[in-house]
Structures are given as C-alpha cells and as structure tokens.
Amino acid sequence: MAVESDVLDELHRLRNRVPQLTGSLAASVDGLVLAHDAPGTDPEGLAALTAAALGVAQRTADATARGGFRELLLRGADGYVATYAAGPSAVLTLLAEGRVNVGRLHLEGRRSGARIGELVLAHIGHDRGRGPAAEHAATLPADPARPIGTLPVRTPQRPAHRPTPQTGGHRRST
Secondary structure, three states: OHHHHHHHHHHHHHHHHOOOEEEEEEEEOOOOEEEEEOOOOOHHHHHHHHHHHHHHHHHHHHHOOOOOOOEEEEEEOOEEEEEEEOOOOEEEEEEEEOOOOHHHHHHHHHHHHHHHHHHHHHHHHHHOOOHHHHHHHHOOOOOOOOOOOOOOOOOOOOOOOOOOOOOOOOOOOO
C-alpha cells in the first residue's frame, strides 16, 4: 500500500528531527493502523487505545465548548504520549522520553500530523473505488472539514440524587 510507505517515511523523518522519540504510530480515527515505528509496542493495541482516547478527548472538548480535537498530551512517570490530529480521518501518536523538549515535540508533531493528513487524503482520493483503501474511504466522512473524531454527545441529564425542582402550587404553610 503506497500510503503506508509514505506515512512510514514521514514517521522516520520525525524520529530524526526529535531524537527523544521512542515510537510513533499513524492510525485512522477508528483505530486501524496506517503505519508505525514503535518497537516494543503492540501497534494494533496502541491504535485502539488512541481511538478510545480520541473519543473521550472529543467528548470533553465538546462538553466544555473547546472546539474540535487538535491534540492530547499524557505525561507519565517515564515519559510522554502525545496524539495529534492528522486531517479529518487520521491521528498521529508519539511516544517520547521524559527528557524531551515538549515544545519541540508539539511543533514537530503538529507538522507531521498535517503532512500525514495530506498523504492519507491524497491516497484515498486516488484509490476511491478500488481495494482496501477504497473500503476504508467509504467509512470516512464526505466533508473533510468535519472535526476529527466527532461522536454524538449525550445531553447532560439531571443526576438521580438531585430531585427535580418543584414548580407550581406546592407552598409551605407557616
């Protein structure tokens, strides 16, 4: 698949620009691996976890009126996991050492995410109607401006432990 080799090339260039990267993965928003350079990790599992985190991040952004998903940063005791939007249909997840320059990580992650998004959209356009890429393209939104990872957001409901406010003629007599 041509998109896989192009995306993998971008992942390798990213690792050269940010030496503290320990792994990288490009995946579709629904958790399918597009390409990976993440030794010692399960790419399918990481892609599935990225899709789950993307869903939670998008819901949180929607619930707090922060707009569409752009990026997510997780800091653990031993390093960072950063996920960036890569166009409307893909995400880029980076694994980095704890000593990474986070500003540089964001700068390079955003650039690579944009480039990977362009590669994926260009490839889907060329393969529409043929092979596995076309099957995947059929599941993608027709509108490339659609925010990445858009999911239906549940309308907040009144918690069960809070009674509904009384309205009408219930008055306490004094």
